[in-house]
Amino acid sequence: MAMAMAMTMLFSLLLVRAAKAADDSGAETEAEALLRWKSTLIDATNSLSSWSIANSTCSWIGVTCDAAGHVTELDLPGADINGTLDALYSAAFENLTTIDLSHNNLDGAIPANICMLRTLTILDLSSNYLVGVIPINISMLIALTVLDLSGNNLAGAIPANISMLHTLTFLDLSSNNLTGAIPYQLSKLPRLAHLGLGDNHLTNPEYAMFFTPMPFLEFLSLSRHFTVFAFLKWHRSNGSR
Numbered sequence: 001m002a003m004a005m006a007m008t009m010l011f012s013l014l015l016v017r018a019a020k021a022a023d024d025s026g027a028e029t030e031a032e033a034l035l036r037w038k039s040t041l042i043d044a045t046n047s048l049s050s051w052s053i054a055n056s057t058c059s060w061i062g063v064t065c066d067a068a069g070h071v072t073e074l075d076l077p078g079a080d081i082n083g084t085l086d087a088l089y090s091a092a093f094e095n096l097t098t099i100d101l102s103h104n105n106l107d108g109a110i111p112a113n114i115c116m117l118r119t120l121t122i123l124d125l126s127s128n129y130l131v132g133v134i135p136i137n138i139s140m141l142i143a144l145t146v147l148d149l150s151g152n153n154l155a156g157a158i159p160a161n162i163s164m165l166h167t168l169t170f171l172d173l174s175s176n177n178l179t180g181a182i183p184y185q186l187s188k189l190p191r192l193a194h195l196g197l198g199d200n201h202l203t204n205p206e207y208a209m210f211f212t213p214m215p216f217l218e219f220l221s222l223s224r225h226f227t228v229f230a231f232l233k234w235h236r237s238n239g240s241r
Contacts, residue, residue: 033090084108
């Protein structure tokens with residue numbers, strides 16, 4: 001576990017240095033970054049028609065800005081866009097707190113450089129066609145309160161170091177192709193209220209998970225055969241002691 005965390009930190013540091021080098025060679029603006037990503041997408045229904053240099057970035061559909069004009073939210077649920085997330089990251093997004101791209105037609109893998117968006121509090125990529133594994137460095141998004149990757153085609157094991165996301169209240173990885181045991185470290189998320197892991201190919205939770213109180217847990221889905229309510233009752237009673 002310690003070795004995995006060390007490797008995560010090293011990998012993330014390398015990403016930081018690579019991003020800084022790219023940034024130093026010619027920084028792009030938030031508008032340029034969004035237009036660069038748009039150029040890789042298929043927008044059959046013209047959902048992104050307002051995304052143009054002729055318009056203020058803060059007036060673009062799905063884009064919210066703060067008082068200083070910095071992009072803080074990217075909300076495009078059900079926009080019928082096709083493409084990947086490969087070109088989404090930019091060092092320009094220093095104030096981005098929300099990405100909601102749920103219910104679209106996005107495919108490909110979740111890019112490793114997603115960890116660079118350190119200000120994110122909400123990451124919702126649910127109901128797409130994403131493949132590959134959950135990046136281990138997603139644990140570097142330490143401000144996250146909501147992580148929803150449900151309804152995709154993600155495979156592999158659940159990274160145990162998601163437990164480093166101490167502010168998470170909502171975690172949903174259901175309806176994917178995830179395998180392996182449910183890591184007991186998830187029970188160490190102190191504020192978790194929603195945990196959705198059902199409709200995967202997961203085996204039973206690691207035994208230690210049953211001995212860690214989760215006092216705020218209100219919703220739990222592990223599999224079709226797991227006794228959810230007994231689990232919740234046990235955790236609540238032990239968490240209140």
